[in-house]
Amino acid sequence: MAAGTATALAFLSQESRTRAGGVGGLRVPAPVTMDSFFFGCELSGHTRSFTFKVEEEDDAEHVLALTMLCLTEGAKDECNVVEVVARNHDHQEIAVPVANLKLSCQPMLSLDDFQLQPPVTFRLKSGSGPVRITGRHQIVTMSNDVSEEESEEQEDSDEEEAELCPILPAKKQGGRP
Numbered sequence: 001m002a003a004g005t006a007t008a009l010a011f012l013s014q015e016s017r018t019r020a021g022g023v024g025g026l027r028v029p030a031p032v033t034m035d036s037f038f039f040g041c042e043l044s045g046h047t048r049s050f051t052f053k054v055e056e057e058d059d060a061e062h063v064l065a066l067t068m069l070c071l072t073e074g075a076k077d078e079c080n081v082v083e084v085v086a087r088n089h090d091h092q093e094i095a096v097p098v099a100n101l102k103l104s105c106q107p108m109l110s111l112d113d114f115q116l117q118p119p120v121t122f123r124l125k126s127g128s129g130p131v132r133i134t135g136r137h138q139i140v141t142m143s144n145d146v147s148e149e150e151s152e153e154q155e156d157s158d159e160e161e162a163e164l165c166p167i168l169p170a171k172k173q174g175g176r177p
Contacts, residue, residue, distance in 0.1 A: 037137045039064060042072065043082065043122060044129035052137075053119035059141070064116045066135040069099045070108035073130075077103040080127030086120045095123070101131060111135075 041050040054062045069082055082099045099109045113136075122133055 031143050033141045033143065035139045035141075037139075039133075039135045039137045041122065041133050042129070043124040043131045043133070045124075049121055049123045050133075051119060051121040061140040062118050063138040063140070064118060064120055064135060065113040065138060066098075066111045066116065066133065067113060068108060068110050068132075068134045069101065070132050070134075071101050071103055071130070072132045075103050075107075075130060076128060078127050080129055080131050081125040082131055082133070083123050083125045084116065084120060085123060086116055097125065099131075101127075 039052070041052070043050060052064055071080065080099075080101045081097055082101070083095050083097045085093060085095045088094050098111070098114070101107060101109060124131060
């Protein structure tokens with residue numbers, strides 16, 4: 001019974017590695033880590049634009065997820081148009097208005113995690129603000145380092161698999177009484 005249980009566990013272990021993307025000597029995909037940081041900037045008559053950019057040497061993937069634009073204290077009852085300047089799929093720079101805020105009718109706008117790839121520039125196209133832009137800076141990193149513990153565990157499980165007996169087909173029995 002113990003040999004059957006060990007065989008079943010070895011099969012399940014191998015099945016798990018297959019789903020994770022690796023079998024035997026093949027490498028399992030690197031672990032992914034995701035960090036999220038609060039983002040905020042303010043556009044006004046004094047600061048009409050803000051550029052969000054990251055270091056180009058960084059191997060991580062950066063995403064700016066905008067959550068809200070709102071008029072803040074001192075805003076006048078005028079149209080405040082905020083536009084985003086970014087790059088499209090052809091890497092051409094484009095400017096798109098994302099909000100038209102007015103104190104008396106629409107002082108804030110929820111963007112529900114509107115995601116942008118840096119570099120991104122926010123401009124106060126018209127109005128004097130101040131307009132507060134908030135969101136999250138998400139950083140996704142794939143680790144290329146395989147820890148010693150993981151490689152030792154992999155070697156141990158490979159040795160255990162080699163020691164297990166193969167599953168043999170059942171023998172047919174003669175006539176039953």
